[in-house]
Amino acid sequence: MYKEALRPAWVEVDLKKFDHNIKEIIRAARASYNPHGDEACSGSGDADDLPNDEACSGSGNSNAAPRDADLAREIIGVIKADAYGHGAVECAKVLRANGVKTFAIATLHEAIELRDAGCTEEILMLGLTPDMYADTIVEYDITPVVCDAENARAISDAAAAARKIVRGLIAVDTGMGRIGYLSIDDECIEAAVEDIKKISDLPNFEIKGMFSHMATADAFDKTFSHLQEERYNKFYAALVDAGIDIPFRTLANSASITELPEIRFDAVRPGIIMYGCYPSHEVDRSLIDLQQVMSVKAAIVHLKDVPVGFSCGYGRKFIAERPSKIATLALGYADGYPRPYSAQAKVIVNGVLCPIAGNICMDQCMVDVTDVPDVKLGDEVIVMGSDGVHTISAEVIGDATGTIDYEICCAFGQRLPKIYI
Numbered sequence: 158m159y160k161e162a163l164r165p166a167w168v169e170v171d172l173k174k175f176d177h178n179i180k181e182i183i184r185a186a187r188a189s190y191n192p193h194g195d196e197a198c199s200g201s202g203d204a205d206d207l208p209n210d211e212a213c214s215g216s217g218n219s220n221a222a223p224r225d226a227d228l229a230r231e232i233i234g235v236i237k238a239d240a241y242g243h244g245a246v247e248c249a250k251v252l253r254a255n256g257v258k259t260f261a262i263a264t265l266h267e268a269i270e271l272r273d274a275g276c277t278e279e280i281l282m283l284g285l286t287p288d289m290y291a292d293t294i295v296e297y298d299i300t301p302v303v304c305d306a307e308n309a310r311a312i313s314d315a316a317a318a319a320r321k322i323v324r325g326l327i328a329v330d331t332g333m334g335r336i337g338y339l340s341i342d343d344e345c346i347e348a349a350v351e352d353i354k355k356i357s358d359l360p361n362f363e364i365k366g367m368f369s370h371m372a373t374a375d376a377f378d379k380t381f382s383h384l385q386e387e388r389y390n391k392f393y394a395a396l397v398d399a400g401i402d403i404p405f406r407t408l409a410n411s412a413s414i415t416e417l418p419e420i421r422f423d424a425v426r427p428g429i430i431m432y433g434c435y436p437s438h439e440v441d442r443s444l445i446d447l448q449q450v451m452s453v454k455a456a457i458v459h460l461k462d463v464p465v466g467f468s469c470g471y472g473r474k475f476i477a478e479r480p481s482k483i484a485t486l487a488l489g490y491a492d493g494y495p496r497p498y499s500a501q502a503k504v505i506v507n508g509v510l511c512p513i514a515g516n517i518c519m520d521q522c523m524v525d526v527t528d529v530p531d532v533k534l535g536d537e538v539i540v541m542g543s544d545g546v547h548t549i550s551a552e553v554i555g556d557a558t559g560t561i562d563y564e565i566c567c568a569f570g571q572r573l574p575k576i577y578i
Contacts (some may be wrong), residue, residue, distance in 0.1 A: 162574040166455035166488040169542070170243050170577050172251055174448040178431050179232075179255045182414060185445050186425045187227045190418035231424035232256075233281060233407065234431065236271075237263035241432050241563060242493075242570020243451055246274040247577055248431075253278065259300075261426060265290060268299050281326070285336055291315035295323060302328040302368050304337045306355035309362050316361035324365040327353060327403070329392050331369045331385040340369075340392040349392070350399045357401050366405025366423070367393060375412035375436035382413075386420050412436040415444035434551055434562040449550055452542030453494075453569050456535050457506075459485035460526075469523045470515025474499065481514075481527045486538060489520040493568030494540065495558045502557075505539035505547050506532060541569065 234257045240248040249260055249271060259279040262268050268280045281300045286293075288311035294301050295315045303309040303325050316323040329349075330337035338349035357364055369389050373381045389408055396403050406422040411430040413420055429436055433449035461483050469475040469483060484506070490496045494517050502513040502522075506529045514523040526532045541549050551562035558565075 162576060164487060164574065165458050166486065166492065166540075166573060167453075168242070168569055168573045168575045169452040169454055170247065170575055171448075171450050171452070172247065172577055174433055175243070175248060175251050175431065175450045176255065177446075177448050178433050178450065179234075179252060179257070181445050181447065182425075182427045182430060183232060183255065185415050186232060186409075186421060186427075187230050188418070189227060190421070230421060231259060231407075233259045233261050233424050233426045235261040235283075235426050235428035237261060237267060237283060237428075238567050239267070239570055241429065242566045242568070243432055244570070244575050244577070245271060246276075247575075249274070249276055249278075259424070265293050265297075265299070268297055269293075272297050285328070286312070292318075295319045295321055300365065301325040302336070303356065303362075304328040304330075306352045309356040309359060313359040313362035322361055322363055324363045326366050326368040326405075326407075327356070327364060327396075329367060329369040329389065331388040331392070331408075332381060333370045333372045333385075335370065337369060338392070340388040346392055346395050350395050350401070353396060353401055354399065364401065364403065366407065367396070367403050368406075369408050371408065371410050371413055371417075371420075374410055374417055375440050377439040379417065382417055386417070389420070410436075412440050416440060429563050429566075432566060434566065437561075449542070451551065451566055451569065453488075453540040453573065454542065455486040455488045455538045455540055457484045457524075457526075457532070457538060458487050458534070460532065460534055468515070470499075470518065472516055475515035475523070475525070479527070481525055482529075482532065483514055484511075484524045484526045484532065484536075484538075486522050486524060486540070487520065488540060488573075489518045489522055491519045492572050493565070493570070494522065495554065495560075495565070495568070497558045498554055502554075503549065505542075505544050505549065507536060508544060508546065510547055541565075 234252040236245040236248050239245050259281055261281040261283050263283050271280055279300055286301050288308060291311040292315045294312055301312060312323050328337035330339050339345040371382055371385055393403060407424040407426060408420045408422055409425040411428050414425050414427060430447055433447045435442055463477050463481050463483055465477055465479060467477045488494055496517045499513055499516045503510045504524055506526050509529045511524050511526050514525045551565040554565045555562045
């Protein structure tokens with residue numbers, strides 16, 4: 158038990174595994190890629206039609222040497238939501254040590270936390286910032302995304318007042334349906350280009366580049382992903398044709414880095430894969446070796462022997478069918494341990510898989526440890542993680558509760574203290 162956690166339940170974050178994952182992502186993101194085979198880089202006319210020399214970024218052969226463009230490709234470390242529950246400030250240190258120079262967040266509070274912790278790297282805001290917070294964007298040197306000339310004007314005005322220049326990304330909606338200029342047809346693109354021309358004329362707002370997000374890159378069927386790629390490239394071409402300089406492009410999320418190398422462009426934005434979780438069951442896991450960074454542990458705070466017929470928890474969902482030993486953990490659904498998981502939940506106690514006894518409570522849960530020899534108060538229990546023999550992953554918990562590993566990690570990271578190893 159970690160005394161510094163101030164409670165007998167905690168999240169354990171293995172920064173060595175985080176470092177391993179980052180190095181794997183850098184390897185994958187900067188690997189050679191050539192959709193036309195080796196001949197495309199020998200001067201064929203087709204390669205000239207591809208934007209940003211993507212056709213000549215290497216070879217489909219994994220033994221091909223990466224081009225300079227591949228080696229220069231940026232990694233944008235997505236550490237929003239407190240690094241998916243892992244602790245943004247500590248994860249930023251490991252990213253920095255691996256040469257990552259841009260962090261992506263989702264709220265102003267997240268950006269300010271990083272600045273207050275001494276982060277001097279570029280901080281990219283993945284969401285839109287209302288006009289009233291334009292001065293905060295300027296004050297903390299945040300890179301915004303915009304999809305409206307008036308919003309960009311508010312940021313430009315705030316920058317002018319501070320005698321600064323803000324560099325931001327144009328957000329394009331290629332099919333996620335969240336934020337960005339629509340790019341679904343020529344009419345939408347023409348209207349967007351006219352609005353972006355206004356942004357390009359602003360005195361204190363500089364267009365750094367173009368941003369969009371993939372909706373189904375983690376699906377086996379890549380049909381819609383290729384449509385998004387097509388829309389993205391068409392929008393980019395329209396801006397270039399209109400004389401608007403777009404020197405930087407980013408589109409690829411976690412799954413795209415390995416599954417869709419043709420959209421890596423100038424920078425990729427790994428999120429969940431940095432933390433050792435795969436984006437879905439449909440991705441090819443052989444392409445990148447990941448190690449789950451987060452474990453959740455608790456110490457037994459109470460033990461009791463109970464007779465046949467004894468019940469545990471709200472609703473009496475557990476009723477002892479034999480003389481049993483029940484352990485109590487100071488961990489519940491307020492800590493991210495999902496209540497719908499109760500009937501399927503197991504934890505690891507001294508090498509033995511043990512079921513949760515009854516419904517998970519808000520701050521506590523009970524475990525049937527009858528089959529654990531010599532169990533005692535203070536014994537460490539693995540709620541999520543591995544003992545080398547048994548593994549309970551975020552994916553397993555997510556599958557059992559109808560959600561995704563992203564949500565499980567984020568939830569555990571909210572209230573539980575974090576211990577870094």
